[in-house]
Amino acid sequence: MPLVFTIAFRNLFYDRLRFIATVIGIVFSIVLVTVQMGLYLGFGRTVTTMIDHASADLWVVPRGTKCFEDPSLLDARERYRALAINEVAEAIPVVIGFADWRMSSGETTPVFIVGSDLRSGGLQPWNLVEGQVEALSAPRAVAIDRSYFDRLGVSGIGSTAEIRQQPVTVAAVTSGIRSFTTTPFVFMDVNRARAHTGIPSSKTTYFLIRLSPNSDSNLVRRQLMSNIPNVEVLTPAEFRERSRTFWLFSTGAGAALFAGALLGVIVGTVIVAQTLYSSTKEHLNEFATLRAIGSSRRYIYNVIVCQALLSALIGFSIAALIGAAIVQLTAATALPIIITPELLAGLFLLTVVMCVGSAIAAIVQVTRIDPAIVFTR
Amino acid sequence: MTDALIKAVNVAKVLGSGAAEVAALRGVSLELNGGELTLLMGPSGSGKTTLLSILGCMLTPTAGTVHVCGHSTAAAGPEDLALLRREHVGFVFQSFHLFPTLSATDNVRLALDVRGEPSRSAKVRSREALAKVGLPHKALAFPRELSGGEQQRVAIARAIVGNPSIILADEPTAALDGENGQAIMKILAGIAQEKGRAVLIVTHDPRLLPFADRVVHIEDGRIVREERRGDKQQ
Numbered sequence: 001m002p003l004v005f006t007i008a009f010r011n012l013f014y015d016r017l018r019f020i021a022t023v024i025g026i027v028f029s030i031v032l033v034t035v036q037m038g039l040y041l042g043f044g045r046t047v048t049t050m051i052d053h054a055s056a057d058l059w060v061v062p063r064g065t066k067c068f069e070d071p072s073l074l075d076a077r078e079r080y081r082a083l084a085i086n087e088v089a090e091a092i093p094v095v096i097g098f099a100d101w102r103m104s105s106g107e108t109t110p111v112f113i114v115g116s117d118l119r120s121g122g123l124q125p126w127n128l129v130e131g132q133v134e135a136l137s138a139p140r141a142v143a144i145d146r147s148y149f150d151r152l153g154v155s156g157i158g159s160t161a162e163i164r165q166q167p168v169t170v171a172a173v174t175s176g177i178r179s180f181t182t183t184p185f186v187f188m189d190v191n192r193a194r195a196h197t198g199i200p201s202s203k204t205t206y207f208l209i210r211l212s213p214n215s216d217s218n219l220v221r222r223q224l225m226s227n228i229p230n231v232e233v234l235t236p237a238e239f240r241e242r243s244r245t246f247w248l249f250s251t252g253a254g255a256a257l258f259a260g261a262l263l264g265v266i267v268g269t270v271i272v273a274q275t276l277y278s279s280t281k282e283h284l285n286e287f288a289t290l291r292a293i294g295s296s297r298r299y300i301y302n303v304i305v306c307q308a309l310l311s312a313l314i315g316f317s318i319a320a321l322i323g324a325a326i327v328q329l330t331a332a333t334a335l336p337i338i339i340t341p342e343l344l345a346g347l348f349l350l351t352v353v354m355c356v357g358s359a360i361a362a363i364v365q366v367t368r369i370d371p372a373i374v375f376t377r
Numbered sequence: 378m379t380d381a382l383i384k385a386v387n388v389a390k391v392l393g394s395g396a397a398e399v400a401a402l403r404g405v406s407l408e409l410n411g412g413e414l415t416l417l418m419g420p421s422g423s424g425k426t427t428l429l430s431i432l433g434c435m436l437t438p439t440a441g442t443v444h445v446c447g448h449s450t451a452a453a454g455p456e457d458l459a460l461l462r463r464e465h466v467g468f469v470f471q472s473f474h475l476f477p478t479l480s481a482t483d484n485v486r487l488a489l490d491v492r493g494e495p496s497r498s499a500k501v502r503s504r505e506a507l508a509k510v511g512l513p514h515k516a517l518a519f520p521r522e523l524s525g526g527e528q529q530r531v532a533i534a535r536a537i538v539g540n541p542s543i544i545l546a547d548e549p550t551a552a553l554d555g556e557n558g559q560a561i562m563k564i565l566a567g568i569a570q571e572k573g574r575a576v577l578i579v580t581h582d583p584r585l586l587p588f589a590d591r592v593v594h595i596e597d598g599r600i601v602r603e604e605r606r607g608d609k610q611q
Contacts, residue, residue: 003483003490010478289474292435293535294463295491296456371459372435374474375426375547 004299008306011283019311022275026315027322029268030351034323036261037347038337040254042330045338046180047247048240050114054123056208057217059234060091060224066250067243069112069181071097073203074231081227082207087215088224092122093204095190097197098183102162103153111152111163111186112179115193122208125187130157131172136189141171147332148184163196178334180247209233265354273358276308280362284369291371300366304359312355316348323347381408381444382465382542382575383432388441390427390598401427403598404441409543411573414566414588416580419595425579426547428595432577433466433545434458446542463492467536469546469565473528475520475535481507482516485534492539506534510564526557533564544568546578550585562588 012019045052050068051059060082062072082091095115100108116123124133125143135141142163144152154161159170163186172187179185194201211220221233234242248254280287287300323339330337390402402424409415409432419425430436431443434450435458443450446465450458462468467488475484485503486496494502507516510530520528529549536544546565550558566588569576578585586592586606594602 002496003479003486006479006483007476010476014478285474286476289470289476290487290491291459292433292462292468292470292474293488293491294459294461294466296459299491370435371462372430374468374470375430375435 004302004306007286007303008310011279011303012307012310015279015282018275018279022272022311023315023318025271025275026268026311026351026355027319029264029271029354030316030319030347031322031326032264032267033261033350034319034339034343034347035326035337036257036264037343038323038327038339039335040248040257040261041338041340041343042336043180043253043257044244044248046178046335048243049177050123051236051240051243053126054094054208054236055121055210056092056236057211057215058209058221058224059236059239060207060209060228060231061234061239062205063230063232065232065242066246068239069096071205073199073205074207076202076204078228078231079204079207082209082224085220085223085227087212087220088209089212090120090122090208090210092117092120092208092210093190094123094206094208095193095197095199095203096205097193097199099163099186099196099198101152101184101186102165104160105153107153109151110183112181112183113163113186113188113193113197115188115190115197116208117190125172125174125177125185127175127177129173129175133172135171136187138169138171140167140169140192141188142168143172143174143187144170144184145174145177147176147178151184164198166196168196176332180335182334265350268351269354269358272308272311272355273361276304276311276359276362277365279307280304280365284365285374287366288369288371288373291369292374297367300369301363304362304366305356308355308359309352312351315355316351319347319351320344381410382446383407383409383577384442384444385428385432385438386442388428388431388438388443390424390431390436391439392427401598402431402438405595405598405600406441407432407593407600409575409577411542411575412570413590414569414576414578415591415593416578416585416589417593417595418580420581423595424598425595427598429545429547429577429579432543433468434461463539465542467539467541467544469529469532469536469544469549471548471551473520473525473532473552475528475531477520480517480519481512481523481531481534484520484531485538488535488539502538503534506538507531509537510534524557525553526560529553529557529561530564533561533568537568540572542574544574544576546576548580548582549578550580550582555584558582558584 062074079091082088097113099113101111102108118136154170157170161168224233326337327339385407388402388405392399392401417425431438445461482503485506486499489499504516510533512530550561562585565576589606592604
């Protein structure tokens with residue numbers, strides 16, 4: 001084993017209390033950054049869940065639409081202009097909107113209605129655990145997620161309630177379709193969605209466009225934009241990005257998450273820098289001895305950086321385990337924390353950079369060391 | 378007698394500045410030759426340690442010249458001086474300065490590791506050096522498990538393991554009892570005989586005189602007397 005590593009390892013473990021403080025600092029910092037960034041990813045994914053699960057090649061949206069939940073409307077008759085383009089196989093209307101759900105007990109709670117032409121399979125509920133999508137074609141039929149049973153005052157298929165004074169019956173139940181706004185999604189046929197949200201039958205929120213095989217989507221997109229006034233035509237990726245950007249940055253949610261992560265990095269850096277500095281100070285005699293016996297400065301820097309890297313490795317490993325536990329704990333919540341392999345790699349890199357950066361103060365101290373002090377100590 | 382391994386000519390050193398300025402050395406000239414054990418003796422504050430630091434390339438003189446194995450220290454920067462120390466000088470300190478977290482072997486190996494010697498051969502050479510100072514059985518012991526005399530032997534092994542031409546020792550027996558001090562001096566005297574090494578020992582202790590080939594007396598930053606001894610103890 002190289003001596004540089006041995007010295008670094010032993011220096012690190014020599015004062016166990018300080019070592020524990022260092023590791024706690026790194027773990028605290030990295031867990032905080034993990035949670036913030038995991039929330040960022042989770043939030044980013046949750047806000048696009050409807051777009052992710054819609055079966056569309058293109059989205060026709062009202063001009064200026066900021067996100068999926070935007071309440072602007074299109075003229076439903078524009079569907080025929082879309083269908084007039086040869087390569088457009090289907091133009092499926094989607095209606096969304098907020099409404100009040102009245103439970104049999106008389107209490108009300110807001111819900112978010114998602115209505116689509118169920119025969120075309122535009123934006124249907126997924127992860128069904130009870131009932132069938134076809135059941136939603138029945139009068140008054142809706143699909144809800146089982147995680148909202150208590151909230152909506154229902155117990156499963158057959159339960160009834162009212163939306164805008166109109167009766168609804170639970171005909172299908174999903175699992176894991178959670179809304180980041182905590183407002184439950186209610187899936188239904190597009191025409192009933194209009195009735196329940198008060199949107200006139202001449203209006204729709206979006207058209208999901210499906211193209212014929214081997215169509216040039218860019219060409220169709222240009223044709224759609226020239227055929228239909230006051231709309232934008234977006235690919236799913238563009239709509240996803242637009243929704244994400246709106247919720248994460250226009251609302252300040254993303255900035256708050258990043259600020260939290262930055263705070264974590266600062267706290268971690270300060271703690272690691274302080275402990276490395278005090279460790280170096282305590283071992284100054286040894287570093288002076290190394291210098292006296294002819295070591296280069298680089299050799300000593302290597303010892304300090306190695307200490308920092310060891311701290312990073314140990315701290316990151318513990319933080320990663322805690323992060324994995326948090327991911328498990330939040331998996332079924334409305335806002336799950338998501339850790340991707342890329343995030344994990346980024347966090348490891350951040351830990352290394354943070355710890356090595358923290359070694360600068362210690363390195364500066366060692367740079368000033370006078371080897372002749374070994375004669376006087 | 379060989380060519381001088383260290384040659385200091387008219388060396389002066391001023392320490393501090395302003396009102397705190399002190400002339401620690403005032404025109405010291407000294408040569409250290411291979412095969413000789415030289416004692417540098419003088420009262421406290423006479424400039425012994427400053428001279429040792431300059432000869433050991435830890436300090437540069439304010440005036441005068443120093444050549445170590447033919448290399449001038451005049452224009453040398455900190456890294457050049459470190460290189461000179463690494464290649465030509467071994468140090469033995471009064472308070473040993475062993476790494477408490479390293480075994481005896483690893484403490485010795487440090488002197489080779491800083492030179493970039495591969496681990497395997499460095500370990501072999503370190504064990505040989507420990508055997509040379511009579512501690513082959515303590516190779517895995519940590520400093521806290523060793524007596525003062527044993528710790529100083531480890532420090533000597535560390536000083537000689539890289540085969541430097543010059544060994545500089547600062548009060549190497551001051552922290553030891555008489556018996557251990559004599560044992561350490563015997564080792565150092567033996568080292569001075571090997572391969573024409575020069576050994577310079579700074580000391581107050583007159584009991585070391587029998588081991589010296591030469592004794593240099595320093596007072597107030599000047600060499601005041603130098604004597605050669607013919608009745609050296611082996």
